[in-house]
Amino acid sequence: MSLQLGNIISENAKEEADRSSKEANIQIKCRTELTSYFKESDHSNNSIYFSEIPKVCCDEPCQLGVDEAGRGPVLGPMVYGIAYAPLTQKQLLVDLGCADSKSLTENQRDGIFDRICEENDKMGWTVEVISPNVIANSMYRRSKKSLNEVSMESAIGLITRAVEAGVNVSKVYVDTVGKPEKYQARLEEIFPQLEIVVAKKADSTYPIVSAASICAKVCRDHAIRAWQFPEGSNETEYGSGYPNDPVTKKWLTANVDAVFGFPQIVRFSWSTAEKILEANALTVEWEEMEDHEIRSEQKISKFFAKSPLKSYKVHVKKHVFFTERCITNASTL
Numbered sequence: 001m002s003l004q005l006g007n008i009i010s011e012n013a014k015e016e017a018d019r020s021s022k023e024a025n026i027q028i029k030c031r032t033e034l035t036s037y038f039k040e041s042d043h044s045n046n047s048i049y050f051s052e053i054p055k056v057c058c059d060e061p062c063q064l065g066v067d068e069a070g071r072g073p074v075l076g077p078m079v080y081g082i083a084y085a086p087l088t089q090k091q092l093l094v095d096l097g098c099a100d101s102k103s104l105t106e107n108q109r110d111g112i113f114d115r116i117c118e119e120n121d122k123m124g125w126t127v128e129v130i131s132p133n134v135i136a137n138s139m140y141r142r143s144k145k146s147l148n149e150v151s152m153e154s155a156i157g158l159i160t161r162a163v164e165a166g167v168n169v170s171k172v173y174v175d176t177v178g179k180p181e182k183y184q185a186r187l188e189e190i191f192p193q194l195e196i197v198v199a200k201k202a203d204s205t206y207p208i209v210s211a212a213s214i215c216a217k218v219c220r221d222h223a224i225r226a227w228q229f230p231e232g233s234n235e236t237e238y239g240s241g242y243p244n245d246p247v248t249k250k251w252l253t254a255n256v257d258a259v260f261g262f263p264q265i266v267r268f269s270w271s272t273a274e275k276i277l278e279a280n281a282l283t284v285e286w287e288e289m290e291d292h293e294i295r296s297e298q299k300i301s302k303f304f305a306k307s308p309l310k311s312y313k314v315h316v317k318k319h320v321f322f323t324e325r326c327i328t329n330a331s332t333l
Contacts, residue, residue: 027052030117031110034219038226043077043264044133049219050126051117053165057124060086061170064162065208066155068175069101069216071147074270075241075248076224078130078147080154081216083116083208084167085123092122093207100204101217113218116211125215126161128154129223132267139269151177156190163191171195173209175202231263232320238265243272256280257319 024047026037034049041047064084071078085092096115097108104112116125130150138145155174163169172191176183176198184198199205203213224241239247252273256262258281266273321327 024048025050028117029120031113031218031222034222035226038223039228041129041223043131043227043230046131046134047129048126048161049129051124052120053124053167054121056086056122057084058166058168060088060168062086062168063090063171063173063208064159064167064169065202065206065210065212066158066172066174067101067203067209067213067216068151068154068177069213069220070241071151071177072243073241074243074252074267074272075132075238075265076227077132077220078135078151079127079216079220079223080130080151080158081125081127081212081219082155082158082162083123083125083211083215084162084169085208085211087170089122090207092119093211096211098207098210098214100201100210101213103204104214106221109214109218109221112211112214116215123211124167125212126158127216127219128158129219130154131264133264136268148177152183152186156187159187159191159194169194172197173202173206174198175209175213176200227265229263229265231257231260243270249276252276253280258282260319260321 024041024045026047026049028034028037028049028051037049062084063086064082066080066082068078068080070076096119097112101109116123135147135150138150139147159169159172172187172194174183174187174196180198180200184196187196187198188194197206202209204210237247238251239245241248243249249272252262252266253276256276261268261277261281262273268274268277
């Protein structure tokens with residue numbers, strides 16, 4: 001079996017995914033705080049950003065909306081968001097201009113998000129920024145986890161977080177992934193005390209879902225702009241991040257390393273990224289092993305060649321990881 005080295009997920013993929021799911025929890029008061037927090041974030045892990053919970057949301061029955069931003073791009077995180085407000089504040093959401101975030105300009109989304117933050121005595125919100133690294137590891141692990149499953153787990157976690165934090169949630173509206181009926185049945189089993197509606201295009205039907213959509217989209221936009229490259233590259237001209245964007249494809253081709261693959265901003269598991277790795281990265285041959293061999297104890301010496309390999313030269317630029325540490329190739333072990 002031949003795989004690109006950039007695609008390798010270690011045998012401890014599950015443990016790595018579990019570690020990556022440990023979130024940083026940060027309270028946000030206004031939009032201007034987002035960039036500084038995103039600049040300091042660990043992009044290999046998920047992060048939770050949330051507003052203060054208004055007292056009225058604990059005292060009165062509330063509606064809660066769930067939506068996401070950044071499901072399709074090959075670059076950057078996927079962000080899941082919730083917004084909640086008392087059932088008596090339905091007109092507030094209309095007055096704020098809450099609508100499907102995809103139908104709004106960036107300036108309009110920013111303005112509505114600012115007003116949501118200003119109404120911090122009447123409504124609240126929370127987002128989970130799901131790392132590209134976590135997405136790829138989930139899809140590559142031995143027991144694969146689909147993007148739909150990652151999405152549902154995030155939504156369930158955010159609803160649970162709100163309920164446990166004291167928000168008096170009564171009704172939940174969710175923009176679906178997959179079949180609405182199946183998703184709704186799953187949520188109703190987990191939250192039997194809540195009235196739940198899962199629907200297609202809920203972000204354009206229910207203003208509370210629109211509010212969640214706006215919070216998610218604004219946070220993703222800031223996360224992309226504030227992204228810091230631990231690999232040493234600060235190239236930000238990568239277009240929209242969607243697989244069919246020529247600028248994004250050009251950036252991917254220009255920023256692939258033969259050994260390490262792509263920077264962490266890339267979702268390795270997307271077919272666009274995989275094809276570029278196949279064309280530009282080194283390959284590795286894995287020995288096929290029977291199940292009993294995989295389970296049995298293996299000696300480290302098994303992974304070393306008994307005789308020197310045929311000499312060959314690959315003229316590639318050394319990755320900054322090696323040059324900064326003055327690491328050179330070893331011809332013998």
